Amino acid sequence: MALYIVPVFIIFIFIFAFAKNTDAYGGFVKGAKDAIKLIFEILPYIVAILVAVKLFEASGLLKAICDLFAPLFTLLGVPNELAHFIFLKPFSGAGSIALFNDIVATYGADSYISRVASIIAGSSDTVFYIATIYFSKTNIKKLGLAIPIALFCTFFSAILASWVCKIF
């Protein structure tokens, strides 16, 4: 079912445009042009966050923070094996997907650990990455409580996922 939603929606957009007599060709080209501009605008931000995150990871500090907070998560019912994954998630999208793949391969796709990891992966996003690129077209540098709230929600959903998977 999920496989069809996006393709059907795309077809619908074209049929709707046709029915409304829209210049679909002109629109497509204009959208593509805007996208190219956008990519150049966000590229420096992607570089900045990725350099910072990779150094953070390479230095072992990310791992150290994981180890520091892992007992707290275990206390709240989150499987120990997932502590690293939960901390990687806000920093690195590609990295956490790779780790998720590892977890599923190691513990088996239908294991409790994998199910909790699936929910964590599906219910939160790469906080630091979004924080940089969302504001890339503006001069905004001060995000106030945005990141603390986002991180709180990420950790909260990890704890919730661990509980929900015990029921389901």
Added chain:
Amino acid sequence: MTAIFFVMMIASCVWLLFQNPDAILATSLNAVHESLSLAVTLAGIYIFWMAIVEIATRSGLIDKIAKLLKKPIKFLFGEQSEETNSHLATNIAANMIGASGAATPAAINAIASMAKPEQIKASQPMIMLFILAATSLQIIPTTIIGILQANGSANPAAIILPTLIVSLVSTVVGVIMVKLFCRQRKKGGA
């Protein structure tokens, strides 16, 4: 962001200096390289999706969706300009169907259209949009299901309902927190 960037850079580099000084430059350059290939991947996705979204905008479809989502948008983001509303509607609709390639550019444009040129502090509606993205609105986690399937799960779709529940609860918690803690003294207009 400036503070986070400083902390991450200085702490990581100092730490690495004592362990493996070679790694500082190697890792950085590697990360730049990775950013470029990520940008190429994203460019492909954004070009396609923004082209499709532009067609949907020109045909009036986005306006229709925006009307449909008027109440939730007003509740979450308050009174916004028509342009912002249509970006927000695109973002929400794209997120729900799992077309994140269309959602991200729409969010960037929505925030850009809310921001004043000299503004350096994020406003409440911007933080709201950011939190919605961070807590994920996606109804069907297609990537996750794909990975579960590839690893031989008996019923990968079983993850949809619990994910939806957790996602919904964390989104609601996020929205409440933004409403409570990010209030601003408004001086006129949006």
